[in-house]
Amino acid sequence: MGWKAISRSLAALIIAALVVLGAIAFIAYRQVQAPTETVTAPGKVRVAVLFDVGGRGDLSFNDMAALGAEKAKRDLGVEVEYNTPKSLAHMVPLLEELSRGGKYDLLILVGFLWVDALNKTADKFPKQKYALIDASTGVRRDNVAEFVFKEQEGAAVVGVLAAGMAREVQRELGESGPIKVGAVAGMSIPPLWRFHIGYLFGVKYFEKKTGERVEFYWTYTGKFDDPALGYSAAWTFLGQGVKVLYGLAGLTHVGMFNAVIDWNERGGGRALAIGQDASQEWFNPKYIPLSGSKRVDVAAYKAIEMVVKGAWRGGLVVLGYAEGGVGVWDLEGVKYFAQIAYETGQLKGLTPDDIVRIVKDARGKYVKSDVEAIAKELEGLIVTGKIVFKEPASEEEYLSIIRELEKGNLNAALAKGSIG
Numbered sequence: 489m490g491w492k493a494i495s496r497s498l499a500a501l502i503i504a505a506l507v508v509l510g511a512i513a514f515i516a517y518r519q520v521q522a523p524t525e526t527v528t529a530p531g532k533v534r535v536a537v538l539f540d541v542g543g544r545g546d547l548s549f550n551d552m553a554a555l556g557a558e559k560a561k562r563d564l565g566v567e568v569e570y571n572t573p574k575s576l577a578h579m580v581p582l583l584e585e586l587s588r589g590g591k592y593d594l595l596i597l598v599g600f601l602w603v604d605a606l607n608k609t610a611d612k613f614p615k616q617k618y619a620l621i622d623a624s625t626g627v628r629r630d631n632v633a634e635f636v637f638k639e640q641e642g643a644a645v646v647g648v649l650a651a652g653m654a655r656e657v658q659r660e661l662g663e664s665g666p667i668k669v670g671a672v673a674g675m676s677i678p679p680l681w682r683f684h685i686g687y688l689f690g691v692k693y694f695e696k697k698t699g700e701r702v703e704f705y706w707t708y709t710g711k712f713d714d715p716a717l718g719y720s721a722a723w724t725f726l727g728q729g730v731k732v733l734y735g736l737a738g739l740t741h742v743g744m745f746n747a748v749i750d751w752n753e754r755g756g757g758r759a760l761a762i763g764q765d766a767s768q769e770w771f772n773p774k775y776i777p778l779s780g781s782k783r784v785d786v787a788a789y790k791a792i793e794m795v796v797k798g799a800w801r802g803g804l805v806v807l808g809y810a811e812g813g814v815g816v817w818d819l820e821g822v823k824y825f826a827q828i829a830y831e832t833g834q835l836k837g838l839t840p841d842d843i844v845r846i847v848k849d850a851r852g853k854y855v856k857s858d859v860e861a862i863a864k865e866l867e868g869l870i871v872t873g874k875i876v877f878k879e880p881a882s883e884e885e886y887l888s889i890i891r892e893l894e895k896g897n898l899n900a901a902l903a904k905g906s907i908g
Contacts, residue, residue, distance in 0.1 A: 533566040533796050536592045537788065538583070540601045543572035548766045549784050551828055553598045553621065556788030563789075564796045579605040587613040594619060594795045596788055606632065617800060619791035621784055630802040633794065635787035637807050639679055640686030640877040640901070641870045642814030645863050646734060646780045647690020649816065650762060651702050652859025653777070654731035657758045663729075670705030670730040672721050672744040674712040674737040681886040683736050683764075685877065688893045689901050690866065696898065696907070697862045704894070705730050709740050718743030726751045726759055734762045734780075748775050760854065767817040767825040769847045770835055777850035779817045786812045809870045819844050875905035 537557050539550040550572075557568045571586070573579045583605045586595055595616065597606060600623040607625050610618055610632050617631050624634045650669045658667060669691055673680050688704055695702045705725050709717045718740035722733055726747065733748060735741030741764075748761040749772055763769065763779035787807060794800050807813025826840035835843070869875045878901055880886035892900030898907040 533564070533593045533792070534591060535560070535566050535568050535594045535596065535792055535795075536586060537568065537570050537596045538586075538598065538602065539570065539572045540599045541573055541575060544570065549599050549622070551825070552766060552784035553596060553788045555824070556783075556785030557596070557792065559785070560789050560792040560796075564792060566792055566796060576601065580608055583609045584612070587616045590616070593617060594792060596621065596791055598784065598788075599623060617795060619788070621787045621791075622782070624804065628803050632802055633791055633800070633805055634803065635791065635805045635807060637782050637813050638809070638877070639682035639782075639814065640689070641809045642780045642782070642816070643683045643686030643734075644690040644693070644870065644877075645809075645816060645867050646762060646764075646778070647687040647692075648694045648863040648866055649690075649778060649855055649859065650687070650732045650734060651691050651694035651700075652856060652862070653760055653854040654702075655700065655859075656854045656856060657731040657760060661758055665729075666701040666703045668703045668705065668728070668730045669732045669734075670725045671707070671734040672718050672725075672737050672741050673706065673708050674740060675710055676708045676883070678880070678886075680708070680736060681880055681883070682877075685880070685886070685889055685893070685901050687734060688890060689877075689898060692893055692896055692898055693866055693907070694859070694862060696896070697865075698858075709737055711740050712738035714740050715743030715746065719747045722747035723751070726756060731758070732760045732762065734764070735768075736764055742771075745771055745776065748772075760850075767821045769817070769822050770826040770829045770840075770843050773838075773843045773846035774850060777847055777854060779822075781815045781817045781821065783807065783813050783815075809867060810873070815867075819848060822847050869905070873904070875907070876903045877901055878903040 535557060537553055539553065542550055544550055544554060554570065560566055561568045571582065573582050579602060583595070586592060587609055596619045598621050602620060603623050603625050606618060606620055607627065610629055614631055620632060620634045622636065624636060625632065651667055654667045654669045671687055673683065684706060691702050691704050705728065707721050709721055711717055718737055722744040725733060733744055735744050737744070745761050748759050751757065751759050752775055761776045763771070763776055765782040766779070768779045769776050790805065809815055823840050823844050826835060826843035829835035830840050878889065880889060889901050
């Protein structure tokens with residue numbers, strides 16, 4: 489079929505940034521600083537978006553930042569320019585040059601790779617505003633806004649959907665016994681702790697609502713850049729009967745995708761995968777019907793909006809479900825990333841409309857109405873603030889929450905609210 493023609497090695501390079509940049513950021517997002525009102529200079533606001541070294545066309549963080557900036561350009565009338573450093577070594581001189589020039593009201597820095605450059609530059613130019621997306625410098629500055637995400641919230645909804653999809657795969661195969669879902673993760677660091685807590689919470693929420701038993705599989709591979717390792721970990725889980733695997737390991741989980749594809753096409757049986765951060769369905773829409781979202785585009789838009797409206801605030805800005813920062817990609821998002829893949833020659837034999845059609849059919853087949861209702865119910869509890877997830881302060885606390893969730897104690901993961 490058409491998607492087989494996609495070069496796995498090239499696609500792997502494109503997707504490599506998906507979880508790596510977010511997961512490596514060793515951050516705590518407990519406090520959100522109060523806004524500091526400023527007055528925007530007359531005339532058009534000028535914004536420069538500084539990508540990481542991958543640049544545009546990565547179908548990931550860079551393209552998502554551009555999506556948000558272009559929306560701000562249309563909605564808010566700002567001028568937007570884009571710049572890509574030639575290398576990691578070029579980041580500091582580039583940032584200093586742009587800061588010294590004073591041309592831009594806001595410099596948006598995409599991803600963790602900018603942390604070092606920002607720490608070396610921001611204090612030298614206190615009047616220059618910076619927005620760092622999906623990372624934190626660890627220093628509170630009035631001229632730096634740091635956008636981070638509530639990974640538990642999106643992962644919880646993904647957990648419900650994953651369990652429901654695995655149930656349908658099992659039914660399709662005529663198998664009995666417990667439903668089995670899993671995840672291939674990178675390193676054991678706080679962002680992945682939050683993903684783990686949320687995903688397991690969602691699976692257990694499904695279990696509670698349906699009365700159907702679900703076995704949960706999770707592994708830390710220890711790497712974000714090793715697809716062979718991701719392939720091996722996924723293959724082991726598939727051999728143990730896991731029907732749905734969630735990728736949380738950057739380039740490593742591209743190997744997980746490939747294992748799922750091979751499992752299906754070599755006669756191992758039916759299995760599905762779920763992507764994360766950008767829409768990854770285009771990689772293989774038949775076997776990857778869902779992706780969790782981390783909306784870098786929303787962060788970029790909000791940063792620009794703060795400048796335009798004269799409501800700049802330094803410090804951490806936390807984006808969860810209510811703020812549109814996390815969730816599950818809809819078909820519009822699926823088409824957006826499929827279109828980029830098509831235009832850059834990564835998508836061969838299929839059109840973006842083909843991708844949307846295949847994904848829509850797969851979702852209709854594997855996400856049944858009762859599961860969709862459970863996911864919407866949980867989403868509602870999160871968006872309205874009726875439940876709020878804990879932020880584990882240590883690995884010990886994180887592991888304690890996981891142990892309680894495994895026992896079915898959903899409230900162990902909550903700082904506010906309860907599940908009866």
